[in-house]
Amino acid sequence: MLRSPALPNMGLLGTYFAGDQLQGPVLTVRKDLLVGADAELPWPYSVRWEGKLAASRAGEYMISALADGFVQVYVDGQLLINHLPDQINELNAGSVDSVYAEGVIYLEQGWHDISILFAPDSREAGLRLLWHPPGSAPGPLPSGYLSPVLPDVHGDDLALPPPPDLLDPRLGDDQFALTQGVELRQAAIVIPPGPLPAFSPELVWQVANGCGRGDDQLDWPHGLAFDPQGGRLFVADTGNRRVLAFGPTGELEEVFADQAFEEPFDVEISREGLPLVLDALAQQISRIDPASGSITPLEVDTGFYRPRGIGVDEAGNILVADTGGGRVAMLSPTGDYLVGMGGPETEIGQGQPVDAMAVANTPWTVTAEDGRIWRLDISGTLVALPRSTTLDGPQLAGLPDGSFFVTDPVRQLVQYHSSAGQPLRQWAYAGLFDRPTGIAAKIGNDDMVQIAVTDSAACSVSLWRLPAVTLEPPLSE
Known part of the structure; x- marks a missing residue:
């Protein structure tokens, strides 16, 4: 008997809706290994991705999105990215230039709830997620640091992936690190640590x-x-x-x-x-x-x-x-x-x-x-x-x-x-x-x-x- 291989426990769980309002008829619910990839669904549609984000070491995390359309990112229930386009293109109107938005948040070591809302503004529109983890270099947000596990599952039940390599060992260790290279940041939302013990x-x-x-x-x-x-x-x-x-x-x-x-x-x-x-x-x-x-x-x-x-x-x-x-x-x-x-x-x-x-x-x-x-x-x-x-x-x-x-x-x-x-x-x-x-x-x-x-x-x-x-x-x- 042939069996399909199990999908790796990476990426996020996506719920896709007909229309751009993140409500109404559900087109499909699926695990997306690559968040923002071509959905191969009739446009207009919208999607809510949910799951966990791995903070393999404590520190300051910059999360950013390069998006064509409406996008919001929440981490631990806190709004981190909020891009609201002035207008959503009408059908066949073509796409506008992608918009870059970012937010900064302090995260303790462990898994954190993440939710991403996206409504593409055209058939060709896309979404790309990036990050800058503490002590390491910025780059695309790897799927291995995301898990399609819903918030009601405790993060302690998941093994953390190893932290990215440090740019300088003096920045920290596997538990915590400071960050280098923040000169070009333009975060509209910054969430400092707290409350603390x-x-x-x-x-x-x-x-x-x-x-x-x-x-x-x-x-x-x-x-x-x-x-x-x-x-x-x-x-x-x-x-x-x-x-x-x-x-x-x-x-x-x-x-x-x-x-x-x-x-x-x-x-x-x-x-x-x-x-x-x-x-x-x-x-x-x-x-x-x-x-x-x-x-x-x-x-x-x-x-x-x-x-x-x-x-x-x-x-x-x-x-x-x-x-x-x-x-x-x-x-x-x-x-x-x-x-x-x-x-x-x-x-x-x-x-x-x-x-x-x-x-x-x-x-x-x-x-x-x-x-x-x-x-x-x-x-x-x-x-x-x-x-x-x-x-x-x-x-x-x-x-x-x-x-x-x-x-x-x-x-x-x-x-x-x-x-x-x-x-x-x-x-x-x-x-x-x-x-x-x-x-x-x-x-x-x-x-x-x-x-x-x-x-x-x-x-x-x-x-x-x-x-x-x-x-x-x-x-x-």
């Missing part, structure tokens, strides 16, 4: 006396930094043109003000243990000597334009997020210009870098206009946040193991990332902050992590703590 720190102290100029008030605060020696917390009280020093229990110990301060925006600690203050409006770096109270400008041999963030690496080199200049500038401890990363015409420049740090010898920046974090030494990136503004943009804070926190002013929370950049957890208390911007973090000998956060809208600063073990990746990771 929660972490729940304990409040140690808070200064929240409303916005104002009083001794016990702040006005539009931003960056902050821990004194590694004395345990004090330095805060850029931006609106009041000063830097405040708080003691370990939240008492105000000292105020540093200077006529040269115009918009002190961020604070970092130098290799010598002195606070460095970045002034966005004066466009300069000043060094504070807490012992004498003196404030001295640092002479640098490059210029900045509205810089918003500052960091220091283990060698004492200074990283400046030169926001208006569209770059991250690295200076020697004495202010000599060493190298610039990014530039006005680059993706980093277009995204507007608002903070920079070096943690575990790895340089990072975050860009406000596109919500991206960047590992600067390899140009690896990830959309981590919704887009925000440069005036109240996200900031970074690292821990000795290379992991780090990033504030999310738009969603009013804080994210925690692994040393590779993978988003792992988020602040548990929704709505606790109005607009969290500045952040600093450190870990003590007791393995307790301390996190300080400024809220630029509520004009507050708060200190939190939690056991380091509670930040470990969830078991599901």
Whole structure:
């Protein structure tokens, strides 16, 4: 007895309808190994493909469609591509040029529901699916990463295909990777990670006396930094043109003000243990000597334009997020210009870098206009946040193991990332902050992590703590 060979469990399940409205008489239901191939059906028709998409490693996925006609793509029930032609061609009117549309979404490792709706605008119209998986090269979306399994089947029952090859092993591994080569993207829809498993720190102290100029008030605060020696917390009280020093229990110990301060925006600690203050409006770096109270400008041999963030690496080199200049500038401890990363015409420049740090010898920046974090030494990136503004943009804070926190002013929370950049957890208390911007973090000998956060809208600063073990990746990771 002859038997037909079983179709491989790849591709998607297509339901084809008579007419272009994705409803009405069903012409056929079948497994399509190649989505968008010639349907060999009378036109006009429309089709809904359903199944699963394999994310063999966690990260940022770009899905795109080259289509002649109406097309929508949903991943995990979220609209990712939405191309609505101005008009659908009448019968025999001929096809128009294919339209390219793309969307970007963060996916955890595993299988994800995917649904594609397509109504071709002519008999000859077609659809081509492409993708750019994390850490790998863009190209056609292979059928092997699609499965014609409906959403009611759990993805754990399916074996994941092996992840595509990495362009650079430093981008990640088989579990997670950053992405390279995003310069030409034009995604209309971008879906950052979240919600993530929660972490729940304990409040140690808070200064929240409303916005104002009083001794016990702040006005539009931003960056902050821990004194590694004395345990004090330095805060850029931006609106009041000063830097405040708080003691370990939240008492105000000292105020540093200077006529040269115009918009002190961020604070970092130098290799010598002195606070460095970045002034966005004066466009300069000043060094504070807490012992004498003196404030001295640092002479640098490059210029900045509205810089918003500052960091220091283990060698004492200074990283400046030169926001208006569209770059991250690295200076020697004495202010000599060493190298610039990014530039006005680059993706980093277009995204507007608002903070920079070096943690575990790895340089990072975050860009406000596109919500991206960047590992600067390899140009690896990830959309981590919704887009925000440069005036109240996200900031970074690292821990000795290379992991780090990033504030999310738009969603009013804080994210925690692994040393590779993978988003792992988020602040548990929704709505606790109005607009969290500045952040600093450190870990003590007791393995307790301390996190300080400024809220630029509520004009507050708060200190939190939690056991380091509670930040470990969830078991599901």
